[in-house]
Amino acid sequence: MKRVLFIDRDGTLVVEPPVDYQLDSLEKLEFRPRVFQSLAYVAARLDFEWVMVTNQDGMGTPSFPAETFWPAQHKIIQALANEGIRFDEVCIDTSLPEEQRPTRKPGTAMLTRYTTGDYDLAHSYVIGDRLTDVQLAANLGCRAIYFAPAATGVAEVEAAGLASVCEAVTDDWWQVAQILCGGTRRVSLSRRTAETDIQVSLNLDGTGCTQIHTGLGFFDHMLDQLGRHSGVDLRVDVAGDLQVDEHHTIEDTALVLGEAFARALGDKRGIARYGFSLPMDDALCRVALDFGGRPWLVWKARFRREKIGDMPTEMFLHFFKSFSDAARMNLHIEAVGANEHHKIEGIFKAFARALKMAVKRDVTDSTLPSTKGSL
Numbered sequence: 001m002k003r004v005l006f007i008d009r010d011g012t013l014v015v016e017p018p019v020d021y022q023l024d025s026l027e028k029l030e031f032r033p034r035v036f037q038s039l040a041y042v043a044a045r046l047d048f049e050w051v052m053v054t055n056q057d058g059m060g061t062p063s064f065p066a067e068t069f070w071p072a073q074h075k076i077i078q079a080l081a082n083e084g085i086r087f088d089e090v091c092i093d094t095s096l097p098e099e100q101r102p103t104r105k106p107g108t109a110m111l112t113r114y115t116t117g118d119y120d121l122a123h124s125y126v127i128g129d130r131l132t133d134v135q136l137a138a139n140l141g142c143r144a145i146y147f148a149p150a151a152t153g154v155a156e157v158e159a160a161g162l163a164s165v166c167e168a169v170t171d172d173w174w175q176v177a178q179i180l181c182g183g184t185r186r187v188s189l190s191r192r193t194a195e196t197d198i199q200v201s202l203n204l205d206g207t208g209c210t211q212i213h214t215g216l217g218f219f220d221h222m223l224d225q226l227g228r229h230s231g232v233d234l235r236v237d238v239a240g241d242l243q244v245d246e247h248h249t250i251e252d253t254a255l256v257l258g259e260a261f262a263r264a265l266g267d268k269r270g271i272a273r274y275g276f277s278l279p280m281d282d283a284l285c286r287v288a289l290d291f292g293g294r295p296w297l298v299w300k301a302r303f304r305r306e307k308i309g310d311m312p313t314e315m316f317l318h319f320f321k322s323f324s325d326a327a328r329m330n331l332h333i334e335a336v337g338a339n340e341h342h343k344i345e346g347i348f349k350a351f352a353r354a355l356k357m358a359v360k361r362d363v364t365d366s367t368l369p370s371t372k373g374s375l
Contacts, residue, residue, distance in 0.1 A: 008128030106135035206233025218309025229352035258326025275354030283337025285346035
């Protein structure tokens, strides 16, 4: 069954006029940055059916005459077609919001031909700059890409209860193209034993959003640094037997995190694979890593204090050993300095930056970064 791209027009393909929100003249027509190169890349590689779905409030009324709408619309369609981006159908609803017609997004009445079971909607996408577009995806049974700044859009999607259908939040068309061609690199894992109950959600192509709750304040701080400085979205919830000690909580969290990275990387095609260094005041920390499939840890860091915050310093090595084993990663860590807090925080930050380099993906390159043929 064929997949479909349902794409909004104003605010997504083209800039929505900020004063009256009506694209009623060619002078107001402005395309979104990188929309041509990004969608042309998708069109050349993927076999989607393309559908433009747009609400045009009151088009055909004296305040928005139809004859002012069509010149810009024809120009949009022709300009995209010139780059190989051809829409199979254009669905326009001209009702006003207060009319609450079923044809108006997020209603699906304009799209009934796609809901008969002949299309693979579960692997189709709605792309748009409003929450109504995300809701349309939910109503159709599609995935959504919310075309909005991630800094605000993620919270909007979560507040609307639409996070489960939203594949990504971005206002960068090239990132949209990467998601459509390469998929999202997201994984959720859980691990429950008699000692710990752990849930981890990871998005390698995130923006550094973190929610960390391990029961250990300093460990939370370090994992927050890991997510923020690597640019991945990371959620970690741990209920561990801290009444015994910290060991199980830290070790098991590292194991689940490492496994999450390994799974999210998939077959590793197109990734940079390697990552490299971070000074932090008096401390100098070096981290080099390789997602080559062979776990190994070289650790050159000594700590004089028994604990930093509520985290035993002996567990630092153990955390990175468990992480590298589970992620099948070769990891070298070295740190020198006088301040123990600075040293370990520098290690986590350097590790995060190395991760950011190594997991970076180029969807235009499907080769495996190895001469062996597998990683």
